[in-house]
Amino acid sequence: MNYLTLEHITKNYGEKQLFDDITLHIDKGQKIALVAKNGTGKSTLLKVLLGKETSEREDSNIFINKSITVGLLPQEPEFNPTDTVLDTVFNSDNPHLKTIREYEEAMILGKHGDELQAVLDRMDDLKAWDFEVRIKEILTRLNIRDMHQEMGTMSGGQQKRVALAKVLIEEPDFLILDEPTNHLDVDMIEWLENYLSQPNKTVFMITHDRYFLDRVCNVIYELENTHLFKYKGNYSYYLEKKAERGEIELATRDKSRKLLQRELEWIRKQPKARGTKSKSRVDAFYDLKDKNSNFRQTTDFKLEFKSERLGKKIVECHNVSKFYGDFTAVKGFSYKFKKKEKAGIVGPNGVGKSTFVKLLTKEIKPDTGKVVVGDTIVFGHYNQEGMQLNEDKRVIDVVRDIAEEIPLSNGTKLSPAAFLEKFLFSRKQQRVYVSQLSGGEKRRLYLLTVLVKNPNFLILDEPTNDLDIVTLNILEEFLLDYPGCLIIISHDRYFLDKLTDHLFVFEGKGNIKDWNGNYREYREWKREQPTETAKESQTVKKEIPKPRDNQPKLSYQQKREINKLEKEIEKLEEKKSLISEKFNDPAITPEEIKDFSIELNQINDKIEEKEMRWMELADMSG
Numbered sequence: 001m002n003y004l005t006l007e008h009i010t011k012n013y014g015e016k017q018l019f020d021d022i023t024l025h026i027d028k029g030q031k032i033a034l035v036a037k038n039g040t041g042k043s044t045l046l047k048v049l050l051g052k053e054t055s056e057r058e059d060s061n062i063f064i065n066k067s068i069t070v071g072l073l074p075q076e077p078e079f080n081p082t083d084t085v086l087d088t089v090f091n092s093d094n095p096h097l098k099t100i101r102e103y104e105e106a107m108i109l110g111k112h113g114d115e116l117q118a119v120l121d122r123m124d125d126l127k128a129w130d131f132e133v134r135i136k137e138i139l140t141r142l143n144i145r146d147m148h149q150e151m152g153t154m155s156g157g158q159q160k161r162v163a164l165a166k167v168l169i170e171e172p173d174f175l176i177l178d179e180p181t182n183h184l185d186v187d188m189i190e191w192l193e194n195y196l197s198q199p200n201k202t203v204f205m206i207t208h209d210r211y212f213l214d215r216v217c218n219v220i221y222e223l224e225n226t227h228l229f230k231y232k233g234n235y236s237y238y239l240e241k242k243a244e245r246g247e248i249e250l251a252t253r254d255k256s257r258k259l260l261q262r263e264l265e266w267i268r269k270q271p272k273a274r275g276t277k278s279k280s281r282v283d284a285f286y287d288l289k290d291k292n293s294n295f296r297q298t299t300d301f302k303l304e305f306k307s308e309r310l311g312k313k314i315v316e317c318h319n320v321s322k323f324y325g326d327f328t329a330v331k332g333f334s335y336k337f338k339k340k341e342k343a344g345i346v347g348p349n350g351v352g353k354s355t356f357v358k359l360l361t362k363e364i365k366p367d368t369g370k371v372v373v374g375d376t377i378v379f380g381h382y383n384q385e386g387m388q389l390n391e392d393k394r395v396i397d398v399v400r401d402i403a404e405e406i407p408l409s410n411g412t413k414l415s416p417a418a419f420l421e422k423f424l425f426s427r428k429q430q431r432v433y434v435s436q437l438s439g440g441e442k443r444r445l446y447l448l449t450v451l452v453k454n455p456n457f458l459i460l461d462e463p464t465n466d467l468d469i470v471t472l473n474i475l476e477e478f479l480l481d482y483p484g485c486l487i488i489i490s491h492d493r494y495f496l497d498k499l500t501d502h503l504f505v506f507e508g509k510g511n512i513k514d515w516n517g518n519y520r521e522y523r524e525w526k527r528e529q530p531t532e533t534a535k536e537s538q539t540v541k542k543e544i545p546k547p548r549d550n551q552p553k554l555s556y557q558q559k560r561e562i563n564k565l566e567k568e569i570e571k572l573e574e575k576k577s578l579i580s581e582k583f584n585d586p587a588i589t590p591e592e593i594k595d596f597s598i599e600l601n602q603i604n605d606k607i608e609e610k611e612m613r614w615m616e617l618a619d620m621s622g
Contacts, residue, residue, distance in 0.1 A: 001028040003068055003174050003202060004049060007061040011044055011053070018044055021057070022228040024221065026174075031196065031203045033213050035238070036223035037424065038440030038468045042206050043075075045223065049176060049204065071172030075179050075206075075439060075466070077163035081152025085144060088151055089166050096128045097169070100135060103128075104147065133597065138168050141191045142184075143349070156384075157183030157349065168195070177205040181212055182465050185348050186491050186523070194588070208469055210235055210494040310339050310456050313374035314485060315360055320369035321510065322355055329355040330366070331510025337457075337485055344496045344519060345489040347506025353489050356504075356512070357381070357459055360487075380455025382463055387446045391435040395425055395445060398434065402452050423448055424471065440466040447475070456484035464492040493519050530581075558617055565614045572607045576600065 006024040011017075018041030026032060036042050047053040050072065051064055064070075079088055086108075090101035099122045105111075106119045123129060139145070142161045151159060160183045167175065175196070181189050193215050196203050207213060213220070213235035220231045220238040229245070231238040314337040322329045329352030337343075345353050358364045359371055361379050389398060399406075399416040406414045414422070420430050423444065434442065443466050450458075458479075464472060472495070479486060479499050490496055496503075496519040503522055505513040515522050579600050582588065588596075 001065070002026075002063070003028060003065050005061065005063040006048060006055075008057050008059050009048060009055040009062070010057045010060070011041065011048070012056060013041070013044065017226050019223070019228065020226040022223075022226075024228060026202070026204060028173075028202050029199060030219055031201065031217045032205070032219045032221060033217040033235075034204070034206050034221050034223060035213075035469055037470045038444060038466075039429075039438045040223055042223065043178075043438065046176065046178065046206070068173035069170075070174045070176065071167040071170055073164055073167050073175070073177045073180055075182075076156070077159055079151040079159060079162075081150065083151050084148050085151070085162055086147040088162055089139070089144075089147075089169060091166075092170060094170065096126055096131045099123055099126055099128050100132050103132065108147065135169050138165050142188055161188075164192075173202060175201065175203045175205075177203060177207070179207055179466060180205060181207055181209040181491070183349075184491060186346065186493060186519075187348070189491060189493075191588075208464055208467055208472060209492060210469065213238075309376055310484060311374050311376035313372070314338065314341075314377065315374065315457065316372040317360070318370050318372070320359060320366045320371060322352070322359060322364070323367050324355075328352075328510035330359065330512065332369075333510075333512050334369075335514070340483060340485065342479075342482075342486045342500050343488070344500035344503045345487060345506070346491075346496070346503055346519060346522075348508070351506040351508050352510065353506055354383070354461065356506075357383075357461065357487070357489065361459070377457050378453070378455045380450045380453060380458045381461070382447055382450045382459070383461035384465065387443065389434045389442060389446060389449075391433065393434055394431055395420065395434060395437070396430040398445060398449065399452060402449060406452055407454070419452070420448070423474070440468055440471075443467055444471055451478075457487075458482065458484060459487045459489075461489045462491070463488070464490060464495050493523075562614065562617050565610050565617075569607060569610050569614070572603055572610070576603050576607070579603070 002025065004024075004026040006022065009019055009022045009024075011019050034042055034045065044053060048055070048062065049064075050070070051062065054060075055062065083091075086101065086104060090097050090104070092098070099119070102119050103123055106116050111119075123132070142165050144162060144165055151162070154162070164177075164180060164184075167177075180192065184192065189209070189212060193212060195201075196216050203216070205217075215234070217234050218232070220233070220235065222229045222231070222238070222242070229242075231241050233241070316336045317333050320333045321331050333356075345356065347353055355364070359366055360373075361381060362371060362373060393401075396416055399420060404416070406416070406419045408414060417427060417430060421427060425441075425445070434445070437445065447463065447467075463475070467475070476495070476498055486499070488496060488500060500518060502517065503513075503515040503519060505515050505522065507513055517525075579596050582592070582596055
C-alpha cells in the first residue's frame, strides 16, 4: 500500500533553491531515512510530507493516503507548560487512551469502591489491559515515571522523551521522526531500534545516529545539491553506493574538465567576429562550462588547528567526591590523565556525568578530595547549556570577535572567512545573521567557537546532537588526529567507538568504572554479565523454612509430599529468575513482554499455592 508520493517537487527559500524536481515514494512497511547537510532543506521537506508546504512547479503531485494515521516527532517539541505528563501523553480522542488515562488517575489518586469498579469495567469492556501493558512498557523504557510533573519544569531532553512516548503510544500507521535518538541513553536507543524494526512499522526519519540508521532503515534518501538520491539498503549499503557514485562523478568531472580546456583553447583562438558556422560550438562550450561548475563540491579537507602545548601535569583527581543531599554524583574517584588521552563518558541520564566534568574544569569544588589542573591546560568545553550565540550578529562576526587569524598545526594561518568555509559555511552564508541559521547550523557554529580557541583539553558533551553526518565525519577526522586530551560524553555509539580508547562508566551511586576498551566491547561484556536479579537468585535463594526433624503427625506420604514441594518450589524460583532476567534484554518486543508477564504471574501463583500447602504440612508436624 502506498502511503505517500511526492513527484516533481521544487522549492525555493528566498534566492536559495532547496529542491529541484525531486520524487519520493513511501510504501507500507518501509523504514526510510533522509540524510542531508544542515540547512539544505530537511525541515522543509518534512513540511511537504505533512502537507504543510506545497511545490512551486505546476506539474507537481503530492499524494498523502487519507486512510492512514500519521504521527510526528518534531526535533524540538512544544507543550503547554502547565500540562502534566499524564495530560500530555494521554491527550487523544482514542477511547482506549481515554479509559487508560482514567485508570491511571484512579490508581494515582487511590480511588476505590464503585468509582474504581466503573473504571475497571470500562477497561474490561474495551479489552484495554494489553494496551495498558504496552503503554507502561514504553513509559518505563523511556524513563518517564512522574506522571504529575508539569511540562514547564522539565528539561528539553525530558520533553523530547515525553513527545516520543506520546507518538509511540498513539500507534499511528506512519511515523515521521526528527532526530528520535537525541536525549536518549543507549539502553533506550537499543530498545527503540528493536521497536521500530518490527515489520508492521512504517517510518520516515531524520537522524545522525549511524548505528541506528544501519540497524533500522531499509531505504536511504540523500538530499544533495537540490537533488534526491535513493539507496535501497541500510546505512552500510548507502556508504558503499555513495562511494561508487563519487568515483563516477570524479571520472566524469575529470573528463569534462579536459574537454572544457580544449574548448577554451579553441574559443580563444577564434576571431571576435564569429561566423554562424562556429556558433553551435560556442554555445556548446558555455553549456559545458555551466555543467562543469555544477558538479557537487567535495569536502576532502581536514581541520588542523594548532593547540596549546601540554606540560607534564595534565589533570589529576585525588579521592574526589561530590554530593547533593542524598544524591551521590561522584564517590572516591582518583585518576591521572595522560597526554593524547581519548576517553568516553557513558551512563544513564542523571547519574552525575555533567557534575564530573564541572569538577574537572573546576567550575565546582569537590566535597572531599582535590582536583589538580596543570599550568599549561586550556579547556575547551562544548555543552548544550553553553550555546549562547548572539542572534543579532552575522556568522563571520561571531568568529572575528574571537580571532582575526586562526593558526593551523602546519604553521600557516586562516582568515575567519576561509576558516568558516572549511567548515561548510559558504561565503554567502557567512553574511547571514545567526538567527537565520537552522538548529544544526547553530550547533556547528558554536562548536567552531570552542575549537578556534585552540584548547589542549577538549570536553565534548553530546556533540553529535543535531549535527549532520557530513559535519560529523569532518569532526571525527579532526579528533582522530587531535594532539591534546579529549573527553566525550555521548550516547552516539558510532562516535564513541571511532574515537575513544577507554571509558569512564557511571554505574550510579557515585561509582565510576574505568573500562579499557571501546563502547561496543563494553556492551558485549555487559550483556554477558548476570543481572542483579540473577545474582540475587544465585547468592540469596529464597529461604524455605525446614520442618523439624521430629514429625510424629506426618504420615510417610506427607513427608514425601513435603520433599517434593521443596524441590518444585526451588525449580519454580529458578524459572522465575530466568524469566525476570529476560525483561532486561534490550531486544525484547512488546509481544514478548506481554507473554513473559503472563507466564511470570502464573509461576507466582504456583509458588504461592505450593508454599501454602507446605505451610499446612509444616504446621501439622508441630
